Amino acid sequence: MTFEALKPQVSDILNNNAIEADERLQKVCDLLKENIAHYNWVGFYFRNGDKPELLLRKFAGKQTDHTVIPFGRGICGQVALSNQNFVVPDVAAQDNYIACSIDVKSEIVVPLFVNGENIGQIDIDSNTPDPFTKEDERFLEWVNKEVALILE
Known part of the structure; x- marks a missing residue:
């Protein structure tokens, strides 16, 4: 499914005030992984x-096992400090990578800002080497902007 086709579905999930924010976040995770x-x-x-x-x-x-990640550690921890997207085409080439699974070949992490402050991030692991494009980055930035609206 294309990113453009997913946008209305993401919006529908996030704008559903009948369910708690955490459930909406879970539904977005499920939607992206499945599609x-x-x-x-x-x-x-x-x-x-x-x-x-x-x-x-x-x-x-x-x-x-990585439910808590110190700032600066791994790709997620680095993004917490840099406030910048981080695309890793080959996790084996990263010195500061925290291995979650032997199947993971690449990763993308995009920070999530609320009122200009980095409060979190979306993290995507892929079992495919080097699959992430600028379109992935732009889409995940859009997702995070939409998520920020329910967290403000």
Whole structure:
């Protein structure tokens, strides 16, 4: 399914005020994992209060031991500090990569901002080498802007 075709579905989920924000986040994770072939794991990490760490809030895919990630550690931890998208075409080539599964070949992490502050991120793992394009980045930036609206 194309990113453009998914946008109305993401919006419908996020605008459904009849369900809690966490359930909406879970439904977005499920939707993306089920409809984008190279998205094998989709998750939202959020800053843990005032602590310099991220907590996994909702995800779709295999269970992970990495539910808490210190700032600076791994790709997610680096994005928490840099406030920049991070696309990893080959996780084996990254010194600071935290392995979640031997099947993961690549990763993309896009920060999530509310009122200009980096409060979390969307993290996508792929079992395909180098599948992420600028279109993935733009789409995930759009998803995060929509998510930010329900978190403000």
